[in-house]
Amino acid sequence: MKNINSGAPVKCSKDILIDVSPTNVWAVMTNIDNWTKWQSAIRKPKLNGKLKPNSTFDWKMRGAKIHSTLHTVEPFTKFGWKGKILGVSTNQNWTLTDLNGQTLVSVHESMEGFLAVLLKKSFNKTLAKAMENWLVLLKAECEK
Numbered sequence: 704m705k706n707i708n709s710g711a712p713v714k715c716s717k718d719i720l721i722d723v724s725p726t727n728v729w730a731v732m733t734n735i736d737n738w739t740k741w742q743s744a745i746r747k748p749k750l751n752g753k754l755k756p757n758s759t760f761d762w763k764m765r766g767a768k769i770h771s772t773l774h775t776v777e778p779f780t781k782f783g784w785k786g787k788i789l790g791v792s793t794n795q796n797w798t799l800t801d802l803n804g805q806t807l808v809s810v811h812e813s814m815e816g817f818l819a820v821l822l823k824k825s826f827n828k829t830l831a832k833a834m835e836n837w838l839v840l841l842k843a844e845c846e847k
Contacts, residue, residue, distance in 0.1 A: 705774045705783060707794050707813035713826040718809040719838040723845045725779040725799040728806045731845050733782060735760050741844035742837065791816040810834055
């Protein structure tokens, strides 16, 4: 897994416990083309090829077009991608840990670039809120 940049101006880590197995969480989380079914901030997600490292996907979040590249695809345990938007480079890593049939989902993200430095405080606040929202929506979808 490509580590997030611990020295990046914008970074955040969050986790949530989901009351289903990692297999079920993986099925929801990695079905990129269906993210809009449960992730209200995302539009037009499209995986370009197979779910494997170096495959790309395109999506929109809050109106911004994002082009991402998968760097980690380890079924039922690790999933990650990097992307670039408006000169800001992002790296996002997800880890699924089986806890007796429940899944601890951990996500870590770093953002760097001129805008990330310039708007560090705002970006950190926005990232933390977005990450929390993503986890809550993922949990709700998985536990349906």
